[in-house]
Amino acid sequence: MNLPDDKILLPKSALPAAWINVLPDLPEPLAPYLGRDRQPVDPSALAAIFPPALIEQELSGQRLVPIPEPVLEALAMWRPTPLIRARRLEKALGVSSRIYYKDESVSPSGSHKSNTAMAQAYFNRAAGVKRLSTETGAGQWGTALAFAARHFGLDVRVYMVKVSLEQKPYRKVIMNLLGAEVLASPSQLTEAGRRVLAAEPNALGTLGLAISEAVEEAAGRPDTNYSLGSVLNHVLLHQTVIGQEVDKQLAMVGEKPDFLVACHGGGSNFGGLAIPYVAKLLAGEKIRVIAAEPESCPTLTAGQFGYDVGDVAGLTPLMPMFSLGAGFQPPAIHAGGLRYHGASPIVSSLLKSGLIEAEAVSAEEAFNYAKMMAFSEYVVPAPESSHAVAVACRKALELEQAGRPGCLVFTLSGHGLLDLAAYQTA
């Protein structure tokens, strides 16, 4: 009996022992974060909302940051995640390229967000913090932080973008089951929320505003720190377990990738896949690394590079990044996790330097390829991940037309089992 095994699995012992910090290897050093006075922010100013370890990671020059044992033990609950050869998807597309997907949906919270959630909950707990505030768009991040906070014994309040909460009421149910408190943003609890509601009582909410609310709360309460699911350097750092595992898994089957594709909202999922490959890109290896973003929120493909704030109220520092403007109101697409006006400074820098690329995908194209994936691979992608499915399929078809089949890898950042309403209307 020769059982086919399209799942490339690593043993627990192959869990990466360190995170990869790309800051020392960026072609151009990152410009500093600026305060409202446009002077570089002193790291100590961040101490009101972040624990010391995360501030250190945010600015670190160390290439490898060891993963503390309690975080490794937590990650080992579901990592290493499988890399899966999508043979049936290849067949459905009619291509002779090899398509692999990294299945981050197997985490208990259903997405890659658990990787940084565990690290952030741990470092906050280790610093004696008892309570976290955060925001969430589609709910993946809020669920992940609720899970990690529960695991390390912290309380958490989640400001969830109102339109997403209405689209996905069951995300709140899960966060509540894990002990987290969930509020619709804009809320009446913060100055930032009240201001928006006064101007527009039916505001749909945005990630940028929900961030303002969560930051405002953390800055105003000594018992509470703030936790962010994307954009910042330390968040991308924690996600580098993804690309490190992919690299080992491809080696196990003798593959070298021609394309690496991940969806892009704030940059954590994309950065997690891309950063471990930066050294190879700098060494001249021919790998095309593509960020897949929604046409309706085209930060990387249509945004401007420059300094912008990360939230609507301007409570965050100014960051050097691609942005559509902090006031940009994306339409209420189902890929709520991609409805963000900015891009992480690291991803922005990689894009500016030409090491990576970005492509925009319409909601229709994303859902069409996601449906093909569900029909062939029996996996329902999260609406966010569907953008990566689409770009990977596009590229496989382009390779086929050019008569040059290759190896494509994309990240399935999460499953869509809590997003089925999107498929109902798609």
Added chain:
Amino acid sequence: MNLPDDKILLPKSALPAAWINVLPDLPEPLAPYLGRDRQPVDPSALAAIFPPALIEQELSGQRLVPIPEPVLEALAMWRPTPLIRARRLEKALGVSSRIYYKDESVSPSGSHKSNTAMAQAYFNRAAGVKRLSTETGAGQWGTALAFAARHFGLDVRVYMVKVSLEQKPYRKVIMNLLGAEVLASPSQLTEAGRRVLAAEPNALGTLGLAISEAVEEAAGRPDTNYSLGSVLNHVLLHQTVIGQEVDKQLAMVGEKPDFLVACHGGGSNFGGLAIPYVAKLLAGEKIRVIAAEPESCPTLTAGQFGYDVGDVAGLTPLMPMFSLGAGFQPPAIHAGGLRYHGASPIVSSLLKSGLIEAEAVSAEEAFNYAKMMAFSEYVVPAPESSHAVAVACRKALELEQAGRPGCLVFTLSGHGLLDLAAYQTA
């Protein structure tokens, strides 16, 4: 680095090579199925709706039935499933017993139903059948059959109990993504459905009625066979991969079970865990094997043993089983998969012979323990599985009070990610 590993994993090579047929080992042989004339049914009468291989399995005297290679390859997509030590649940309960759960939720359809769905789709396809009709309660079975039918290239129509379809609209979305057609039962398509709708236009539907509709369709269309997700001998046969794997996994960690617990609706999940242990029970090993059923549909704890039909319209043969009566209308509990008036003849026989036990659980108790499981193990059980969680926890607490900690195993028959509305109101 000593990474704790509470997941007991088997290699693909440990997939069971055969199903275990308990028929030759039942303390009393099963009484035959009877027709409306109360005469034993001739197996050939079943050929209108079942393929020959499944009819043979239904009546087989062979102790081990080899699993065909294409079915093994399909099962290998997600099997062997993990057996997980629920250490955090033990801690939450405050018990020193060891609690393990067999995680059948990892199948692509999210429940144990995929095990028999793959086998049934395969044997139908091998017999040249192109189309299946079936019923589904909560949607687990319909999803599993949609998945398996898609995999083996069959069309499928699913009659879904109306109240469950309304509670869980997203189940239909998934079945549609997999290419299946889904109708609310009672429907206007069948005589059985029309009769009920004429009498009660707002009928909630029951599994028993949905079976009538699916059987009526298959009996009336030469291109269509019928597929059942529980009750019948061949269905329980296909589920014996569960208990066989559990037995190997417990041996890997040097455990012998004191309690085996599974929820019980028609008997497929319970039978799958229990049947591989019957030989040990007959040999006198002291293992308590308990079927957990809902108080509101107490087939095993309050039903009568005797001949009854499996559906409302009386289209199935009379079967020797515990039953609440084919006309029994269970309330619209969320554990839709347990809303069935009968019990499989095999489970009924095991209960009558005293080899196994049954306990009823209130919806409130089931949800309370399910919430404890979500909060401690970060896994949301299906409402059906919650009944097994509850009985396992009950027994662990009883052992603790008696000062005799032991080893308890329950089946997590499915995840509750598509049942979160139940948790919202629970």
